[in-house]
Amino acid sequence: MRKITISLSIIVIGMLLVPATSSLSSGGTIHGTAVLQTVREQRLRELHNNLQVGTTSELYRSYDEMTEDLQRLATNYSQIMSLTSLGKTHEGRDLWLVKISDNVSQEENEPGVLFMGAHHGNEKPSYEVCLFFIEYLLKEYTNSSLPEVRDAVNSTQIYVIPMVNPDGVEAGTRKNRAPNHGSFGRKTEITSIGVDLNRNYGYRWFRYFLLIPFYGRATSFFDRSEAYRGTQPFSENETQAIKQFMQTHEITLSLSYHTYGGFILYPWGYTILPPKDRLIFISIGENISRINDYIWSQSVYLYPTVGDACDWMYATYGVYAFTIELGESFAPDDPVLLQEMCLNHTTVNLYVCQRAVSL
Numbered sequence: 150m151r152k153i154t155i156s157l158s159i160i161v162i163g164m165l166l167v168p169a170t171s172s173l174s175s176g177g178t179i180h181g182t183a184v185l186q187t188v189r190e191q192r193l194r195e196l197h198n199n200l201q202v203g204t205t206s207e208l209y210r211s212y213d214e215m216t217e218d219l220q221r222l223a224t225n226y227s228q229i230m231s232l233t234s235l236g237k238t239h240e241g242r243d244l245w246l247v248k249i250s251d252n253v254s255q256e257e258n259e260p261g262v263l264f265m266g267a268h269h270g271n272e273k274p275s276y277e278v279c280l281f282f283i284e285y286l287l288k289e290y291t292n293s294s295l296p297e298v299r300d301a302v303n304s305t306q307i308y309v310i311p312m313v314n315p316d317g318v319e320a321g322t323r324k325n326r327a328p329n330h331g332s333f334g335r336k337t338e339i340t341s342i343g344v345d346l347n348r349n350y351g352y353r354w355f356r357y358f359l360l361i362p363f364y365g366r367a368t369s370f371f372d373r374s375e376a377y378r379g380t381q382p383f384s385e386n387e388t389q390a391i392k393q394f395m396q397t398h399e400i401t402l403s404l405s406y407h408t409y410g411g412f413i414l415y416p417w418g419y420t421i422l423p424p425k426d427r428l429i430f431i432s433i434g435e436n437i438s439r440i441n442d443y444i445w446s447q448s449v450y451l452y453p454t455v456g457d458a459c460d461w462m463y464a465t466y467g468v469y470a471f472t473i474e475l476g477e478s479f480a481p482d483d484p485v486l487l488q489e490m491c492l493n494h495t496t497v498n499l500y501v502c503q504r505a506v507s508l
């Protein structure tokens with residue numbers, strides 16, 4: 150399959166639709182200036198040498214390896230980390246939710262920040278970035294306490310759902326592994342496997358607005374398609390679990406990690422109309438871009454989608470919800486590239502925690 154034919158002209162049009170935001174963008178100064186940045190990167194590198202990305206000779210952890218790692222960390226750092234299951238996948242895997250905060254067992258009056266990985270099972274760096282961040286926070290908070298880490302843990306409630314689609318990860322597929330019974334679920338026999346979870350959320354699930362509907366990736370009612378939306382909004386265990394999570398937790402800002410392309414995307418995906426909070430989205434996007442050098446844009450300009458996680462979270466709960474498209478391939482086999490992604494996005498994650506406090 151595909152990707153990424155983002156046309157320059159589309160980006161340029163997108164930028165033109167958005168007024169300059171110099172006053173706002175300086176509002177979120179990245180709280181590690183040059184010196185801090187260097188110290189942090191050095192620390193990250195040292196830490197990384199001990200941690201290793203991936204725990205076996207293979208670069209990416211399996212679901213079972215991830216589960217073991219998370220359980221060990223939850224035991225060793227129980228003061229600031231909790232591990233719970235949000236439910237089970239079709240194949241019976243737990244959907245793990247990690248919370249990291251001081252007073253972790255209490256709901257505090259602190260902004261919630263959510264990080265998600267692997268809506269798509271073939272996009273493995275997206276969960277490694279989340280797992281690296283978890284381990285980094287725990288070790289740094291306990292051993293040295295950089296100001297950014299201390300502030301993030303003490304002043305926000307950090308939630309991480311590293312693997313939204315573990316069945317897909319294990320099978321190496323974009324979609325989950327639930328069987329389909331025809332596109333509308335009316336056939337008795339199994340016709341294909343899997344729903345694109347990032348088309349299954351309940352906002353504008355099948356309604357485009359002001360966009361060119363010929364894009365094959367926007368969504369699909371055809372069950373064999375890689376962008377199959379499912380039989381109805383939230384038809385899948387995984388999206389149900391996230392819906393329940395969102396109903397019971399207050400989230401201010403979220404990053405949904407995917408691969409690939411080097412993009413920072415904000416709602417809307419379903420229309421070219423800009424979101425009401427576009428200046429805030431752009432200001433955050435610009436600051437993230439200073440760290441990872443990715444291009445920020447309203448997500449529709451990459452290509453339109455309906456039923457994605459970020460449109461739904463923003464529409465329903467007002468979450469500043471970003472998609473980050475990591476890197477230049479779905480799953481690089483170069484450990485150095487993966488390491489850089491993990492390091493840079495640890496800095497990105499710390500920045501968004503800091504920003505969530507002032508939103």
Ligand code: 0X9
Pocket residue numbers: 152269272347366407408409414417418419448449451452453454457472474
């Ligand atoms: O298509 C998706 O779900 C995301 N891209 S991926 O290559 N990882 O599959 C993009 C979702 C962001 N929304 C829009 N581009 N509209």
Ligand code: ZN
Pocket residue numbers: 268269272407408
């Ligand atoms: Zn994806």
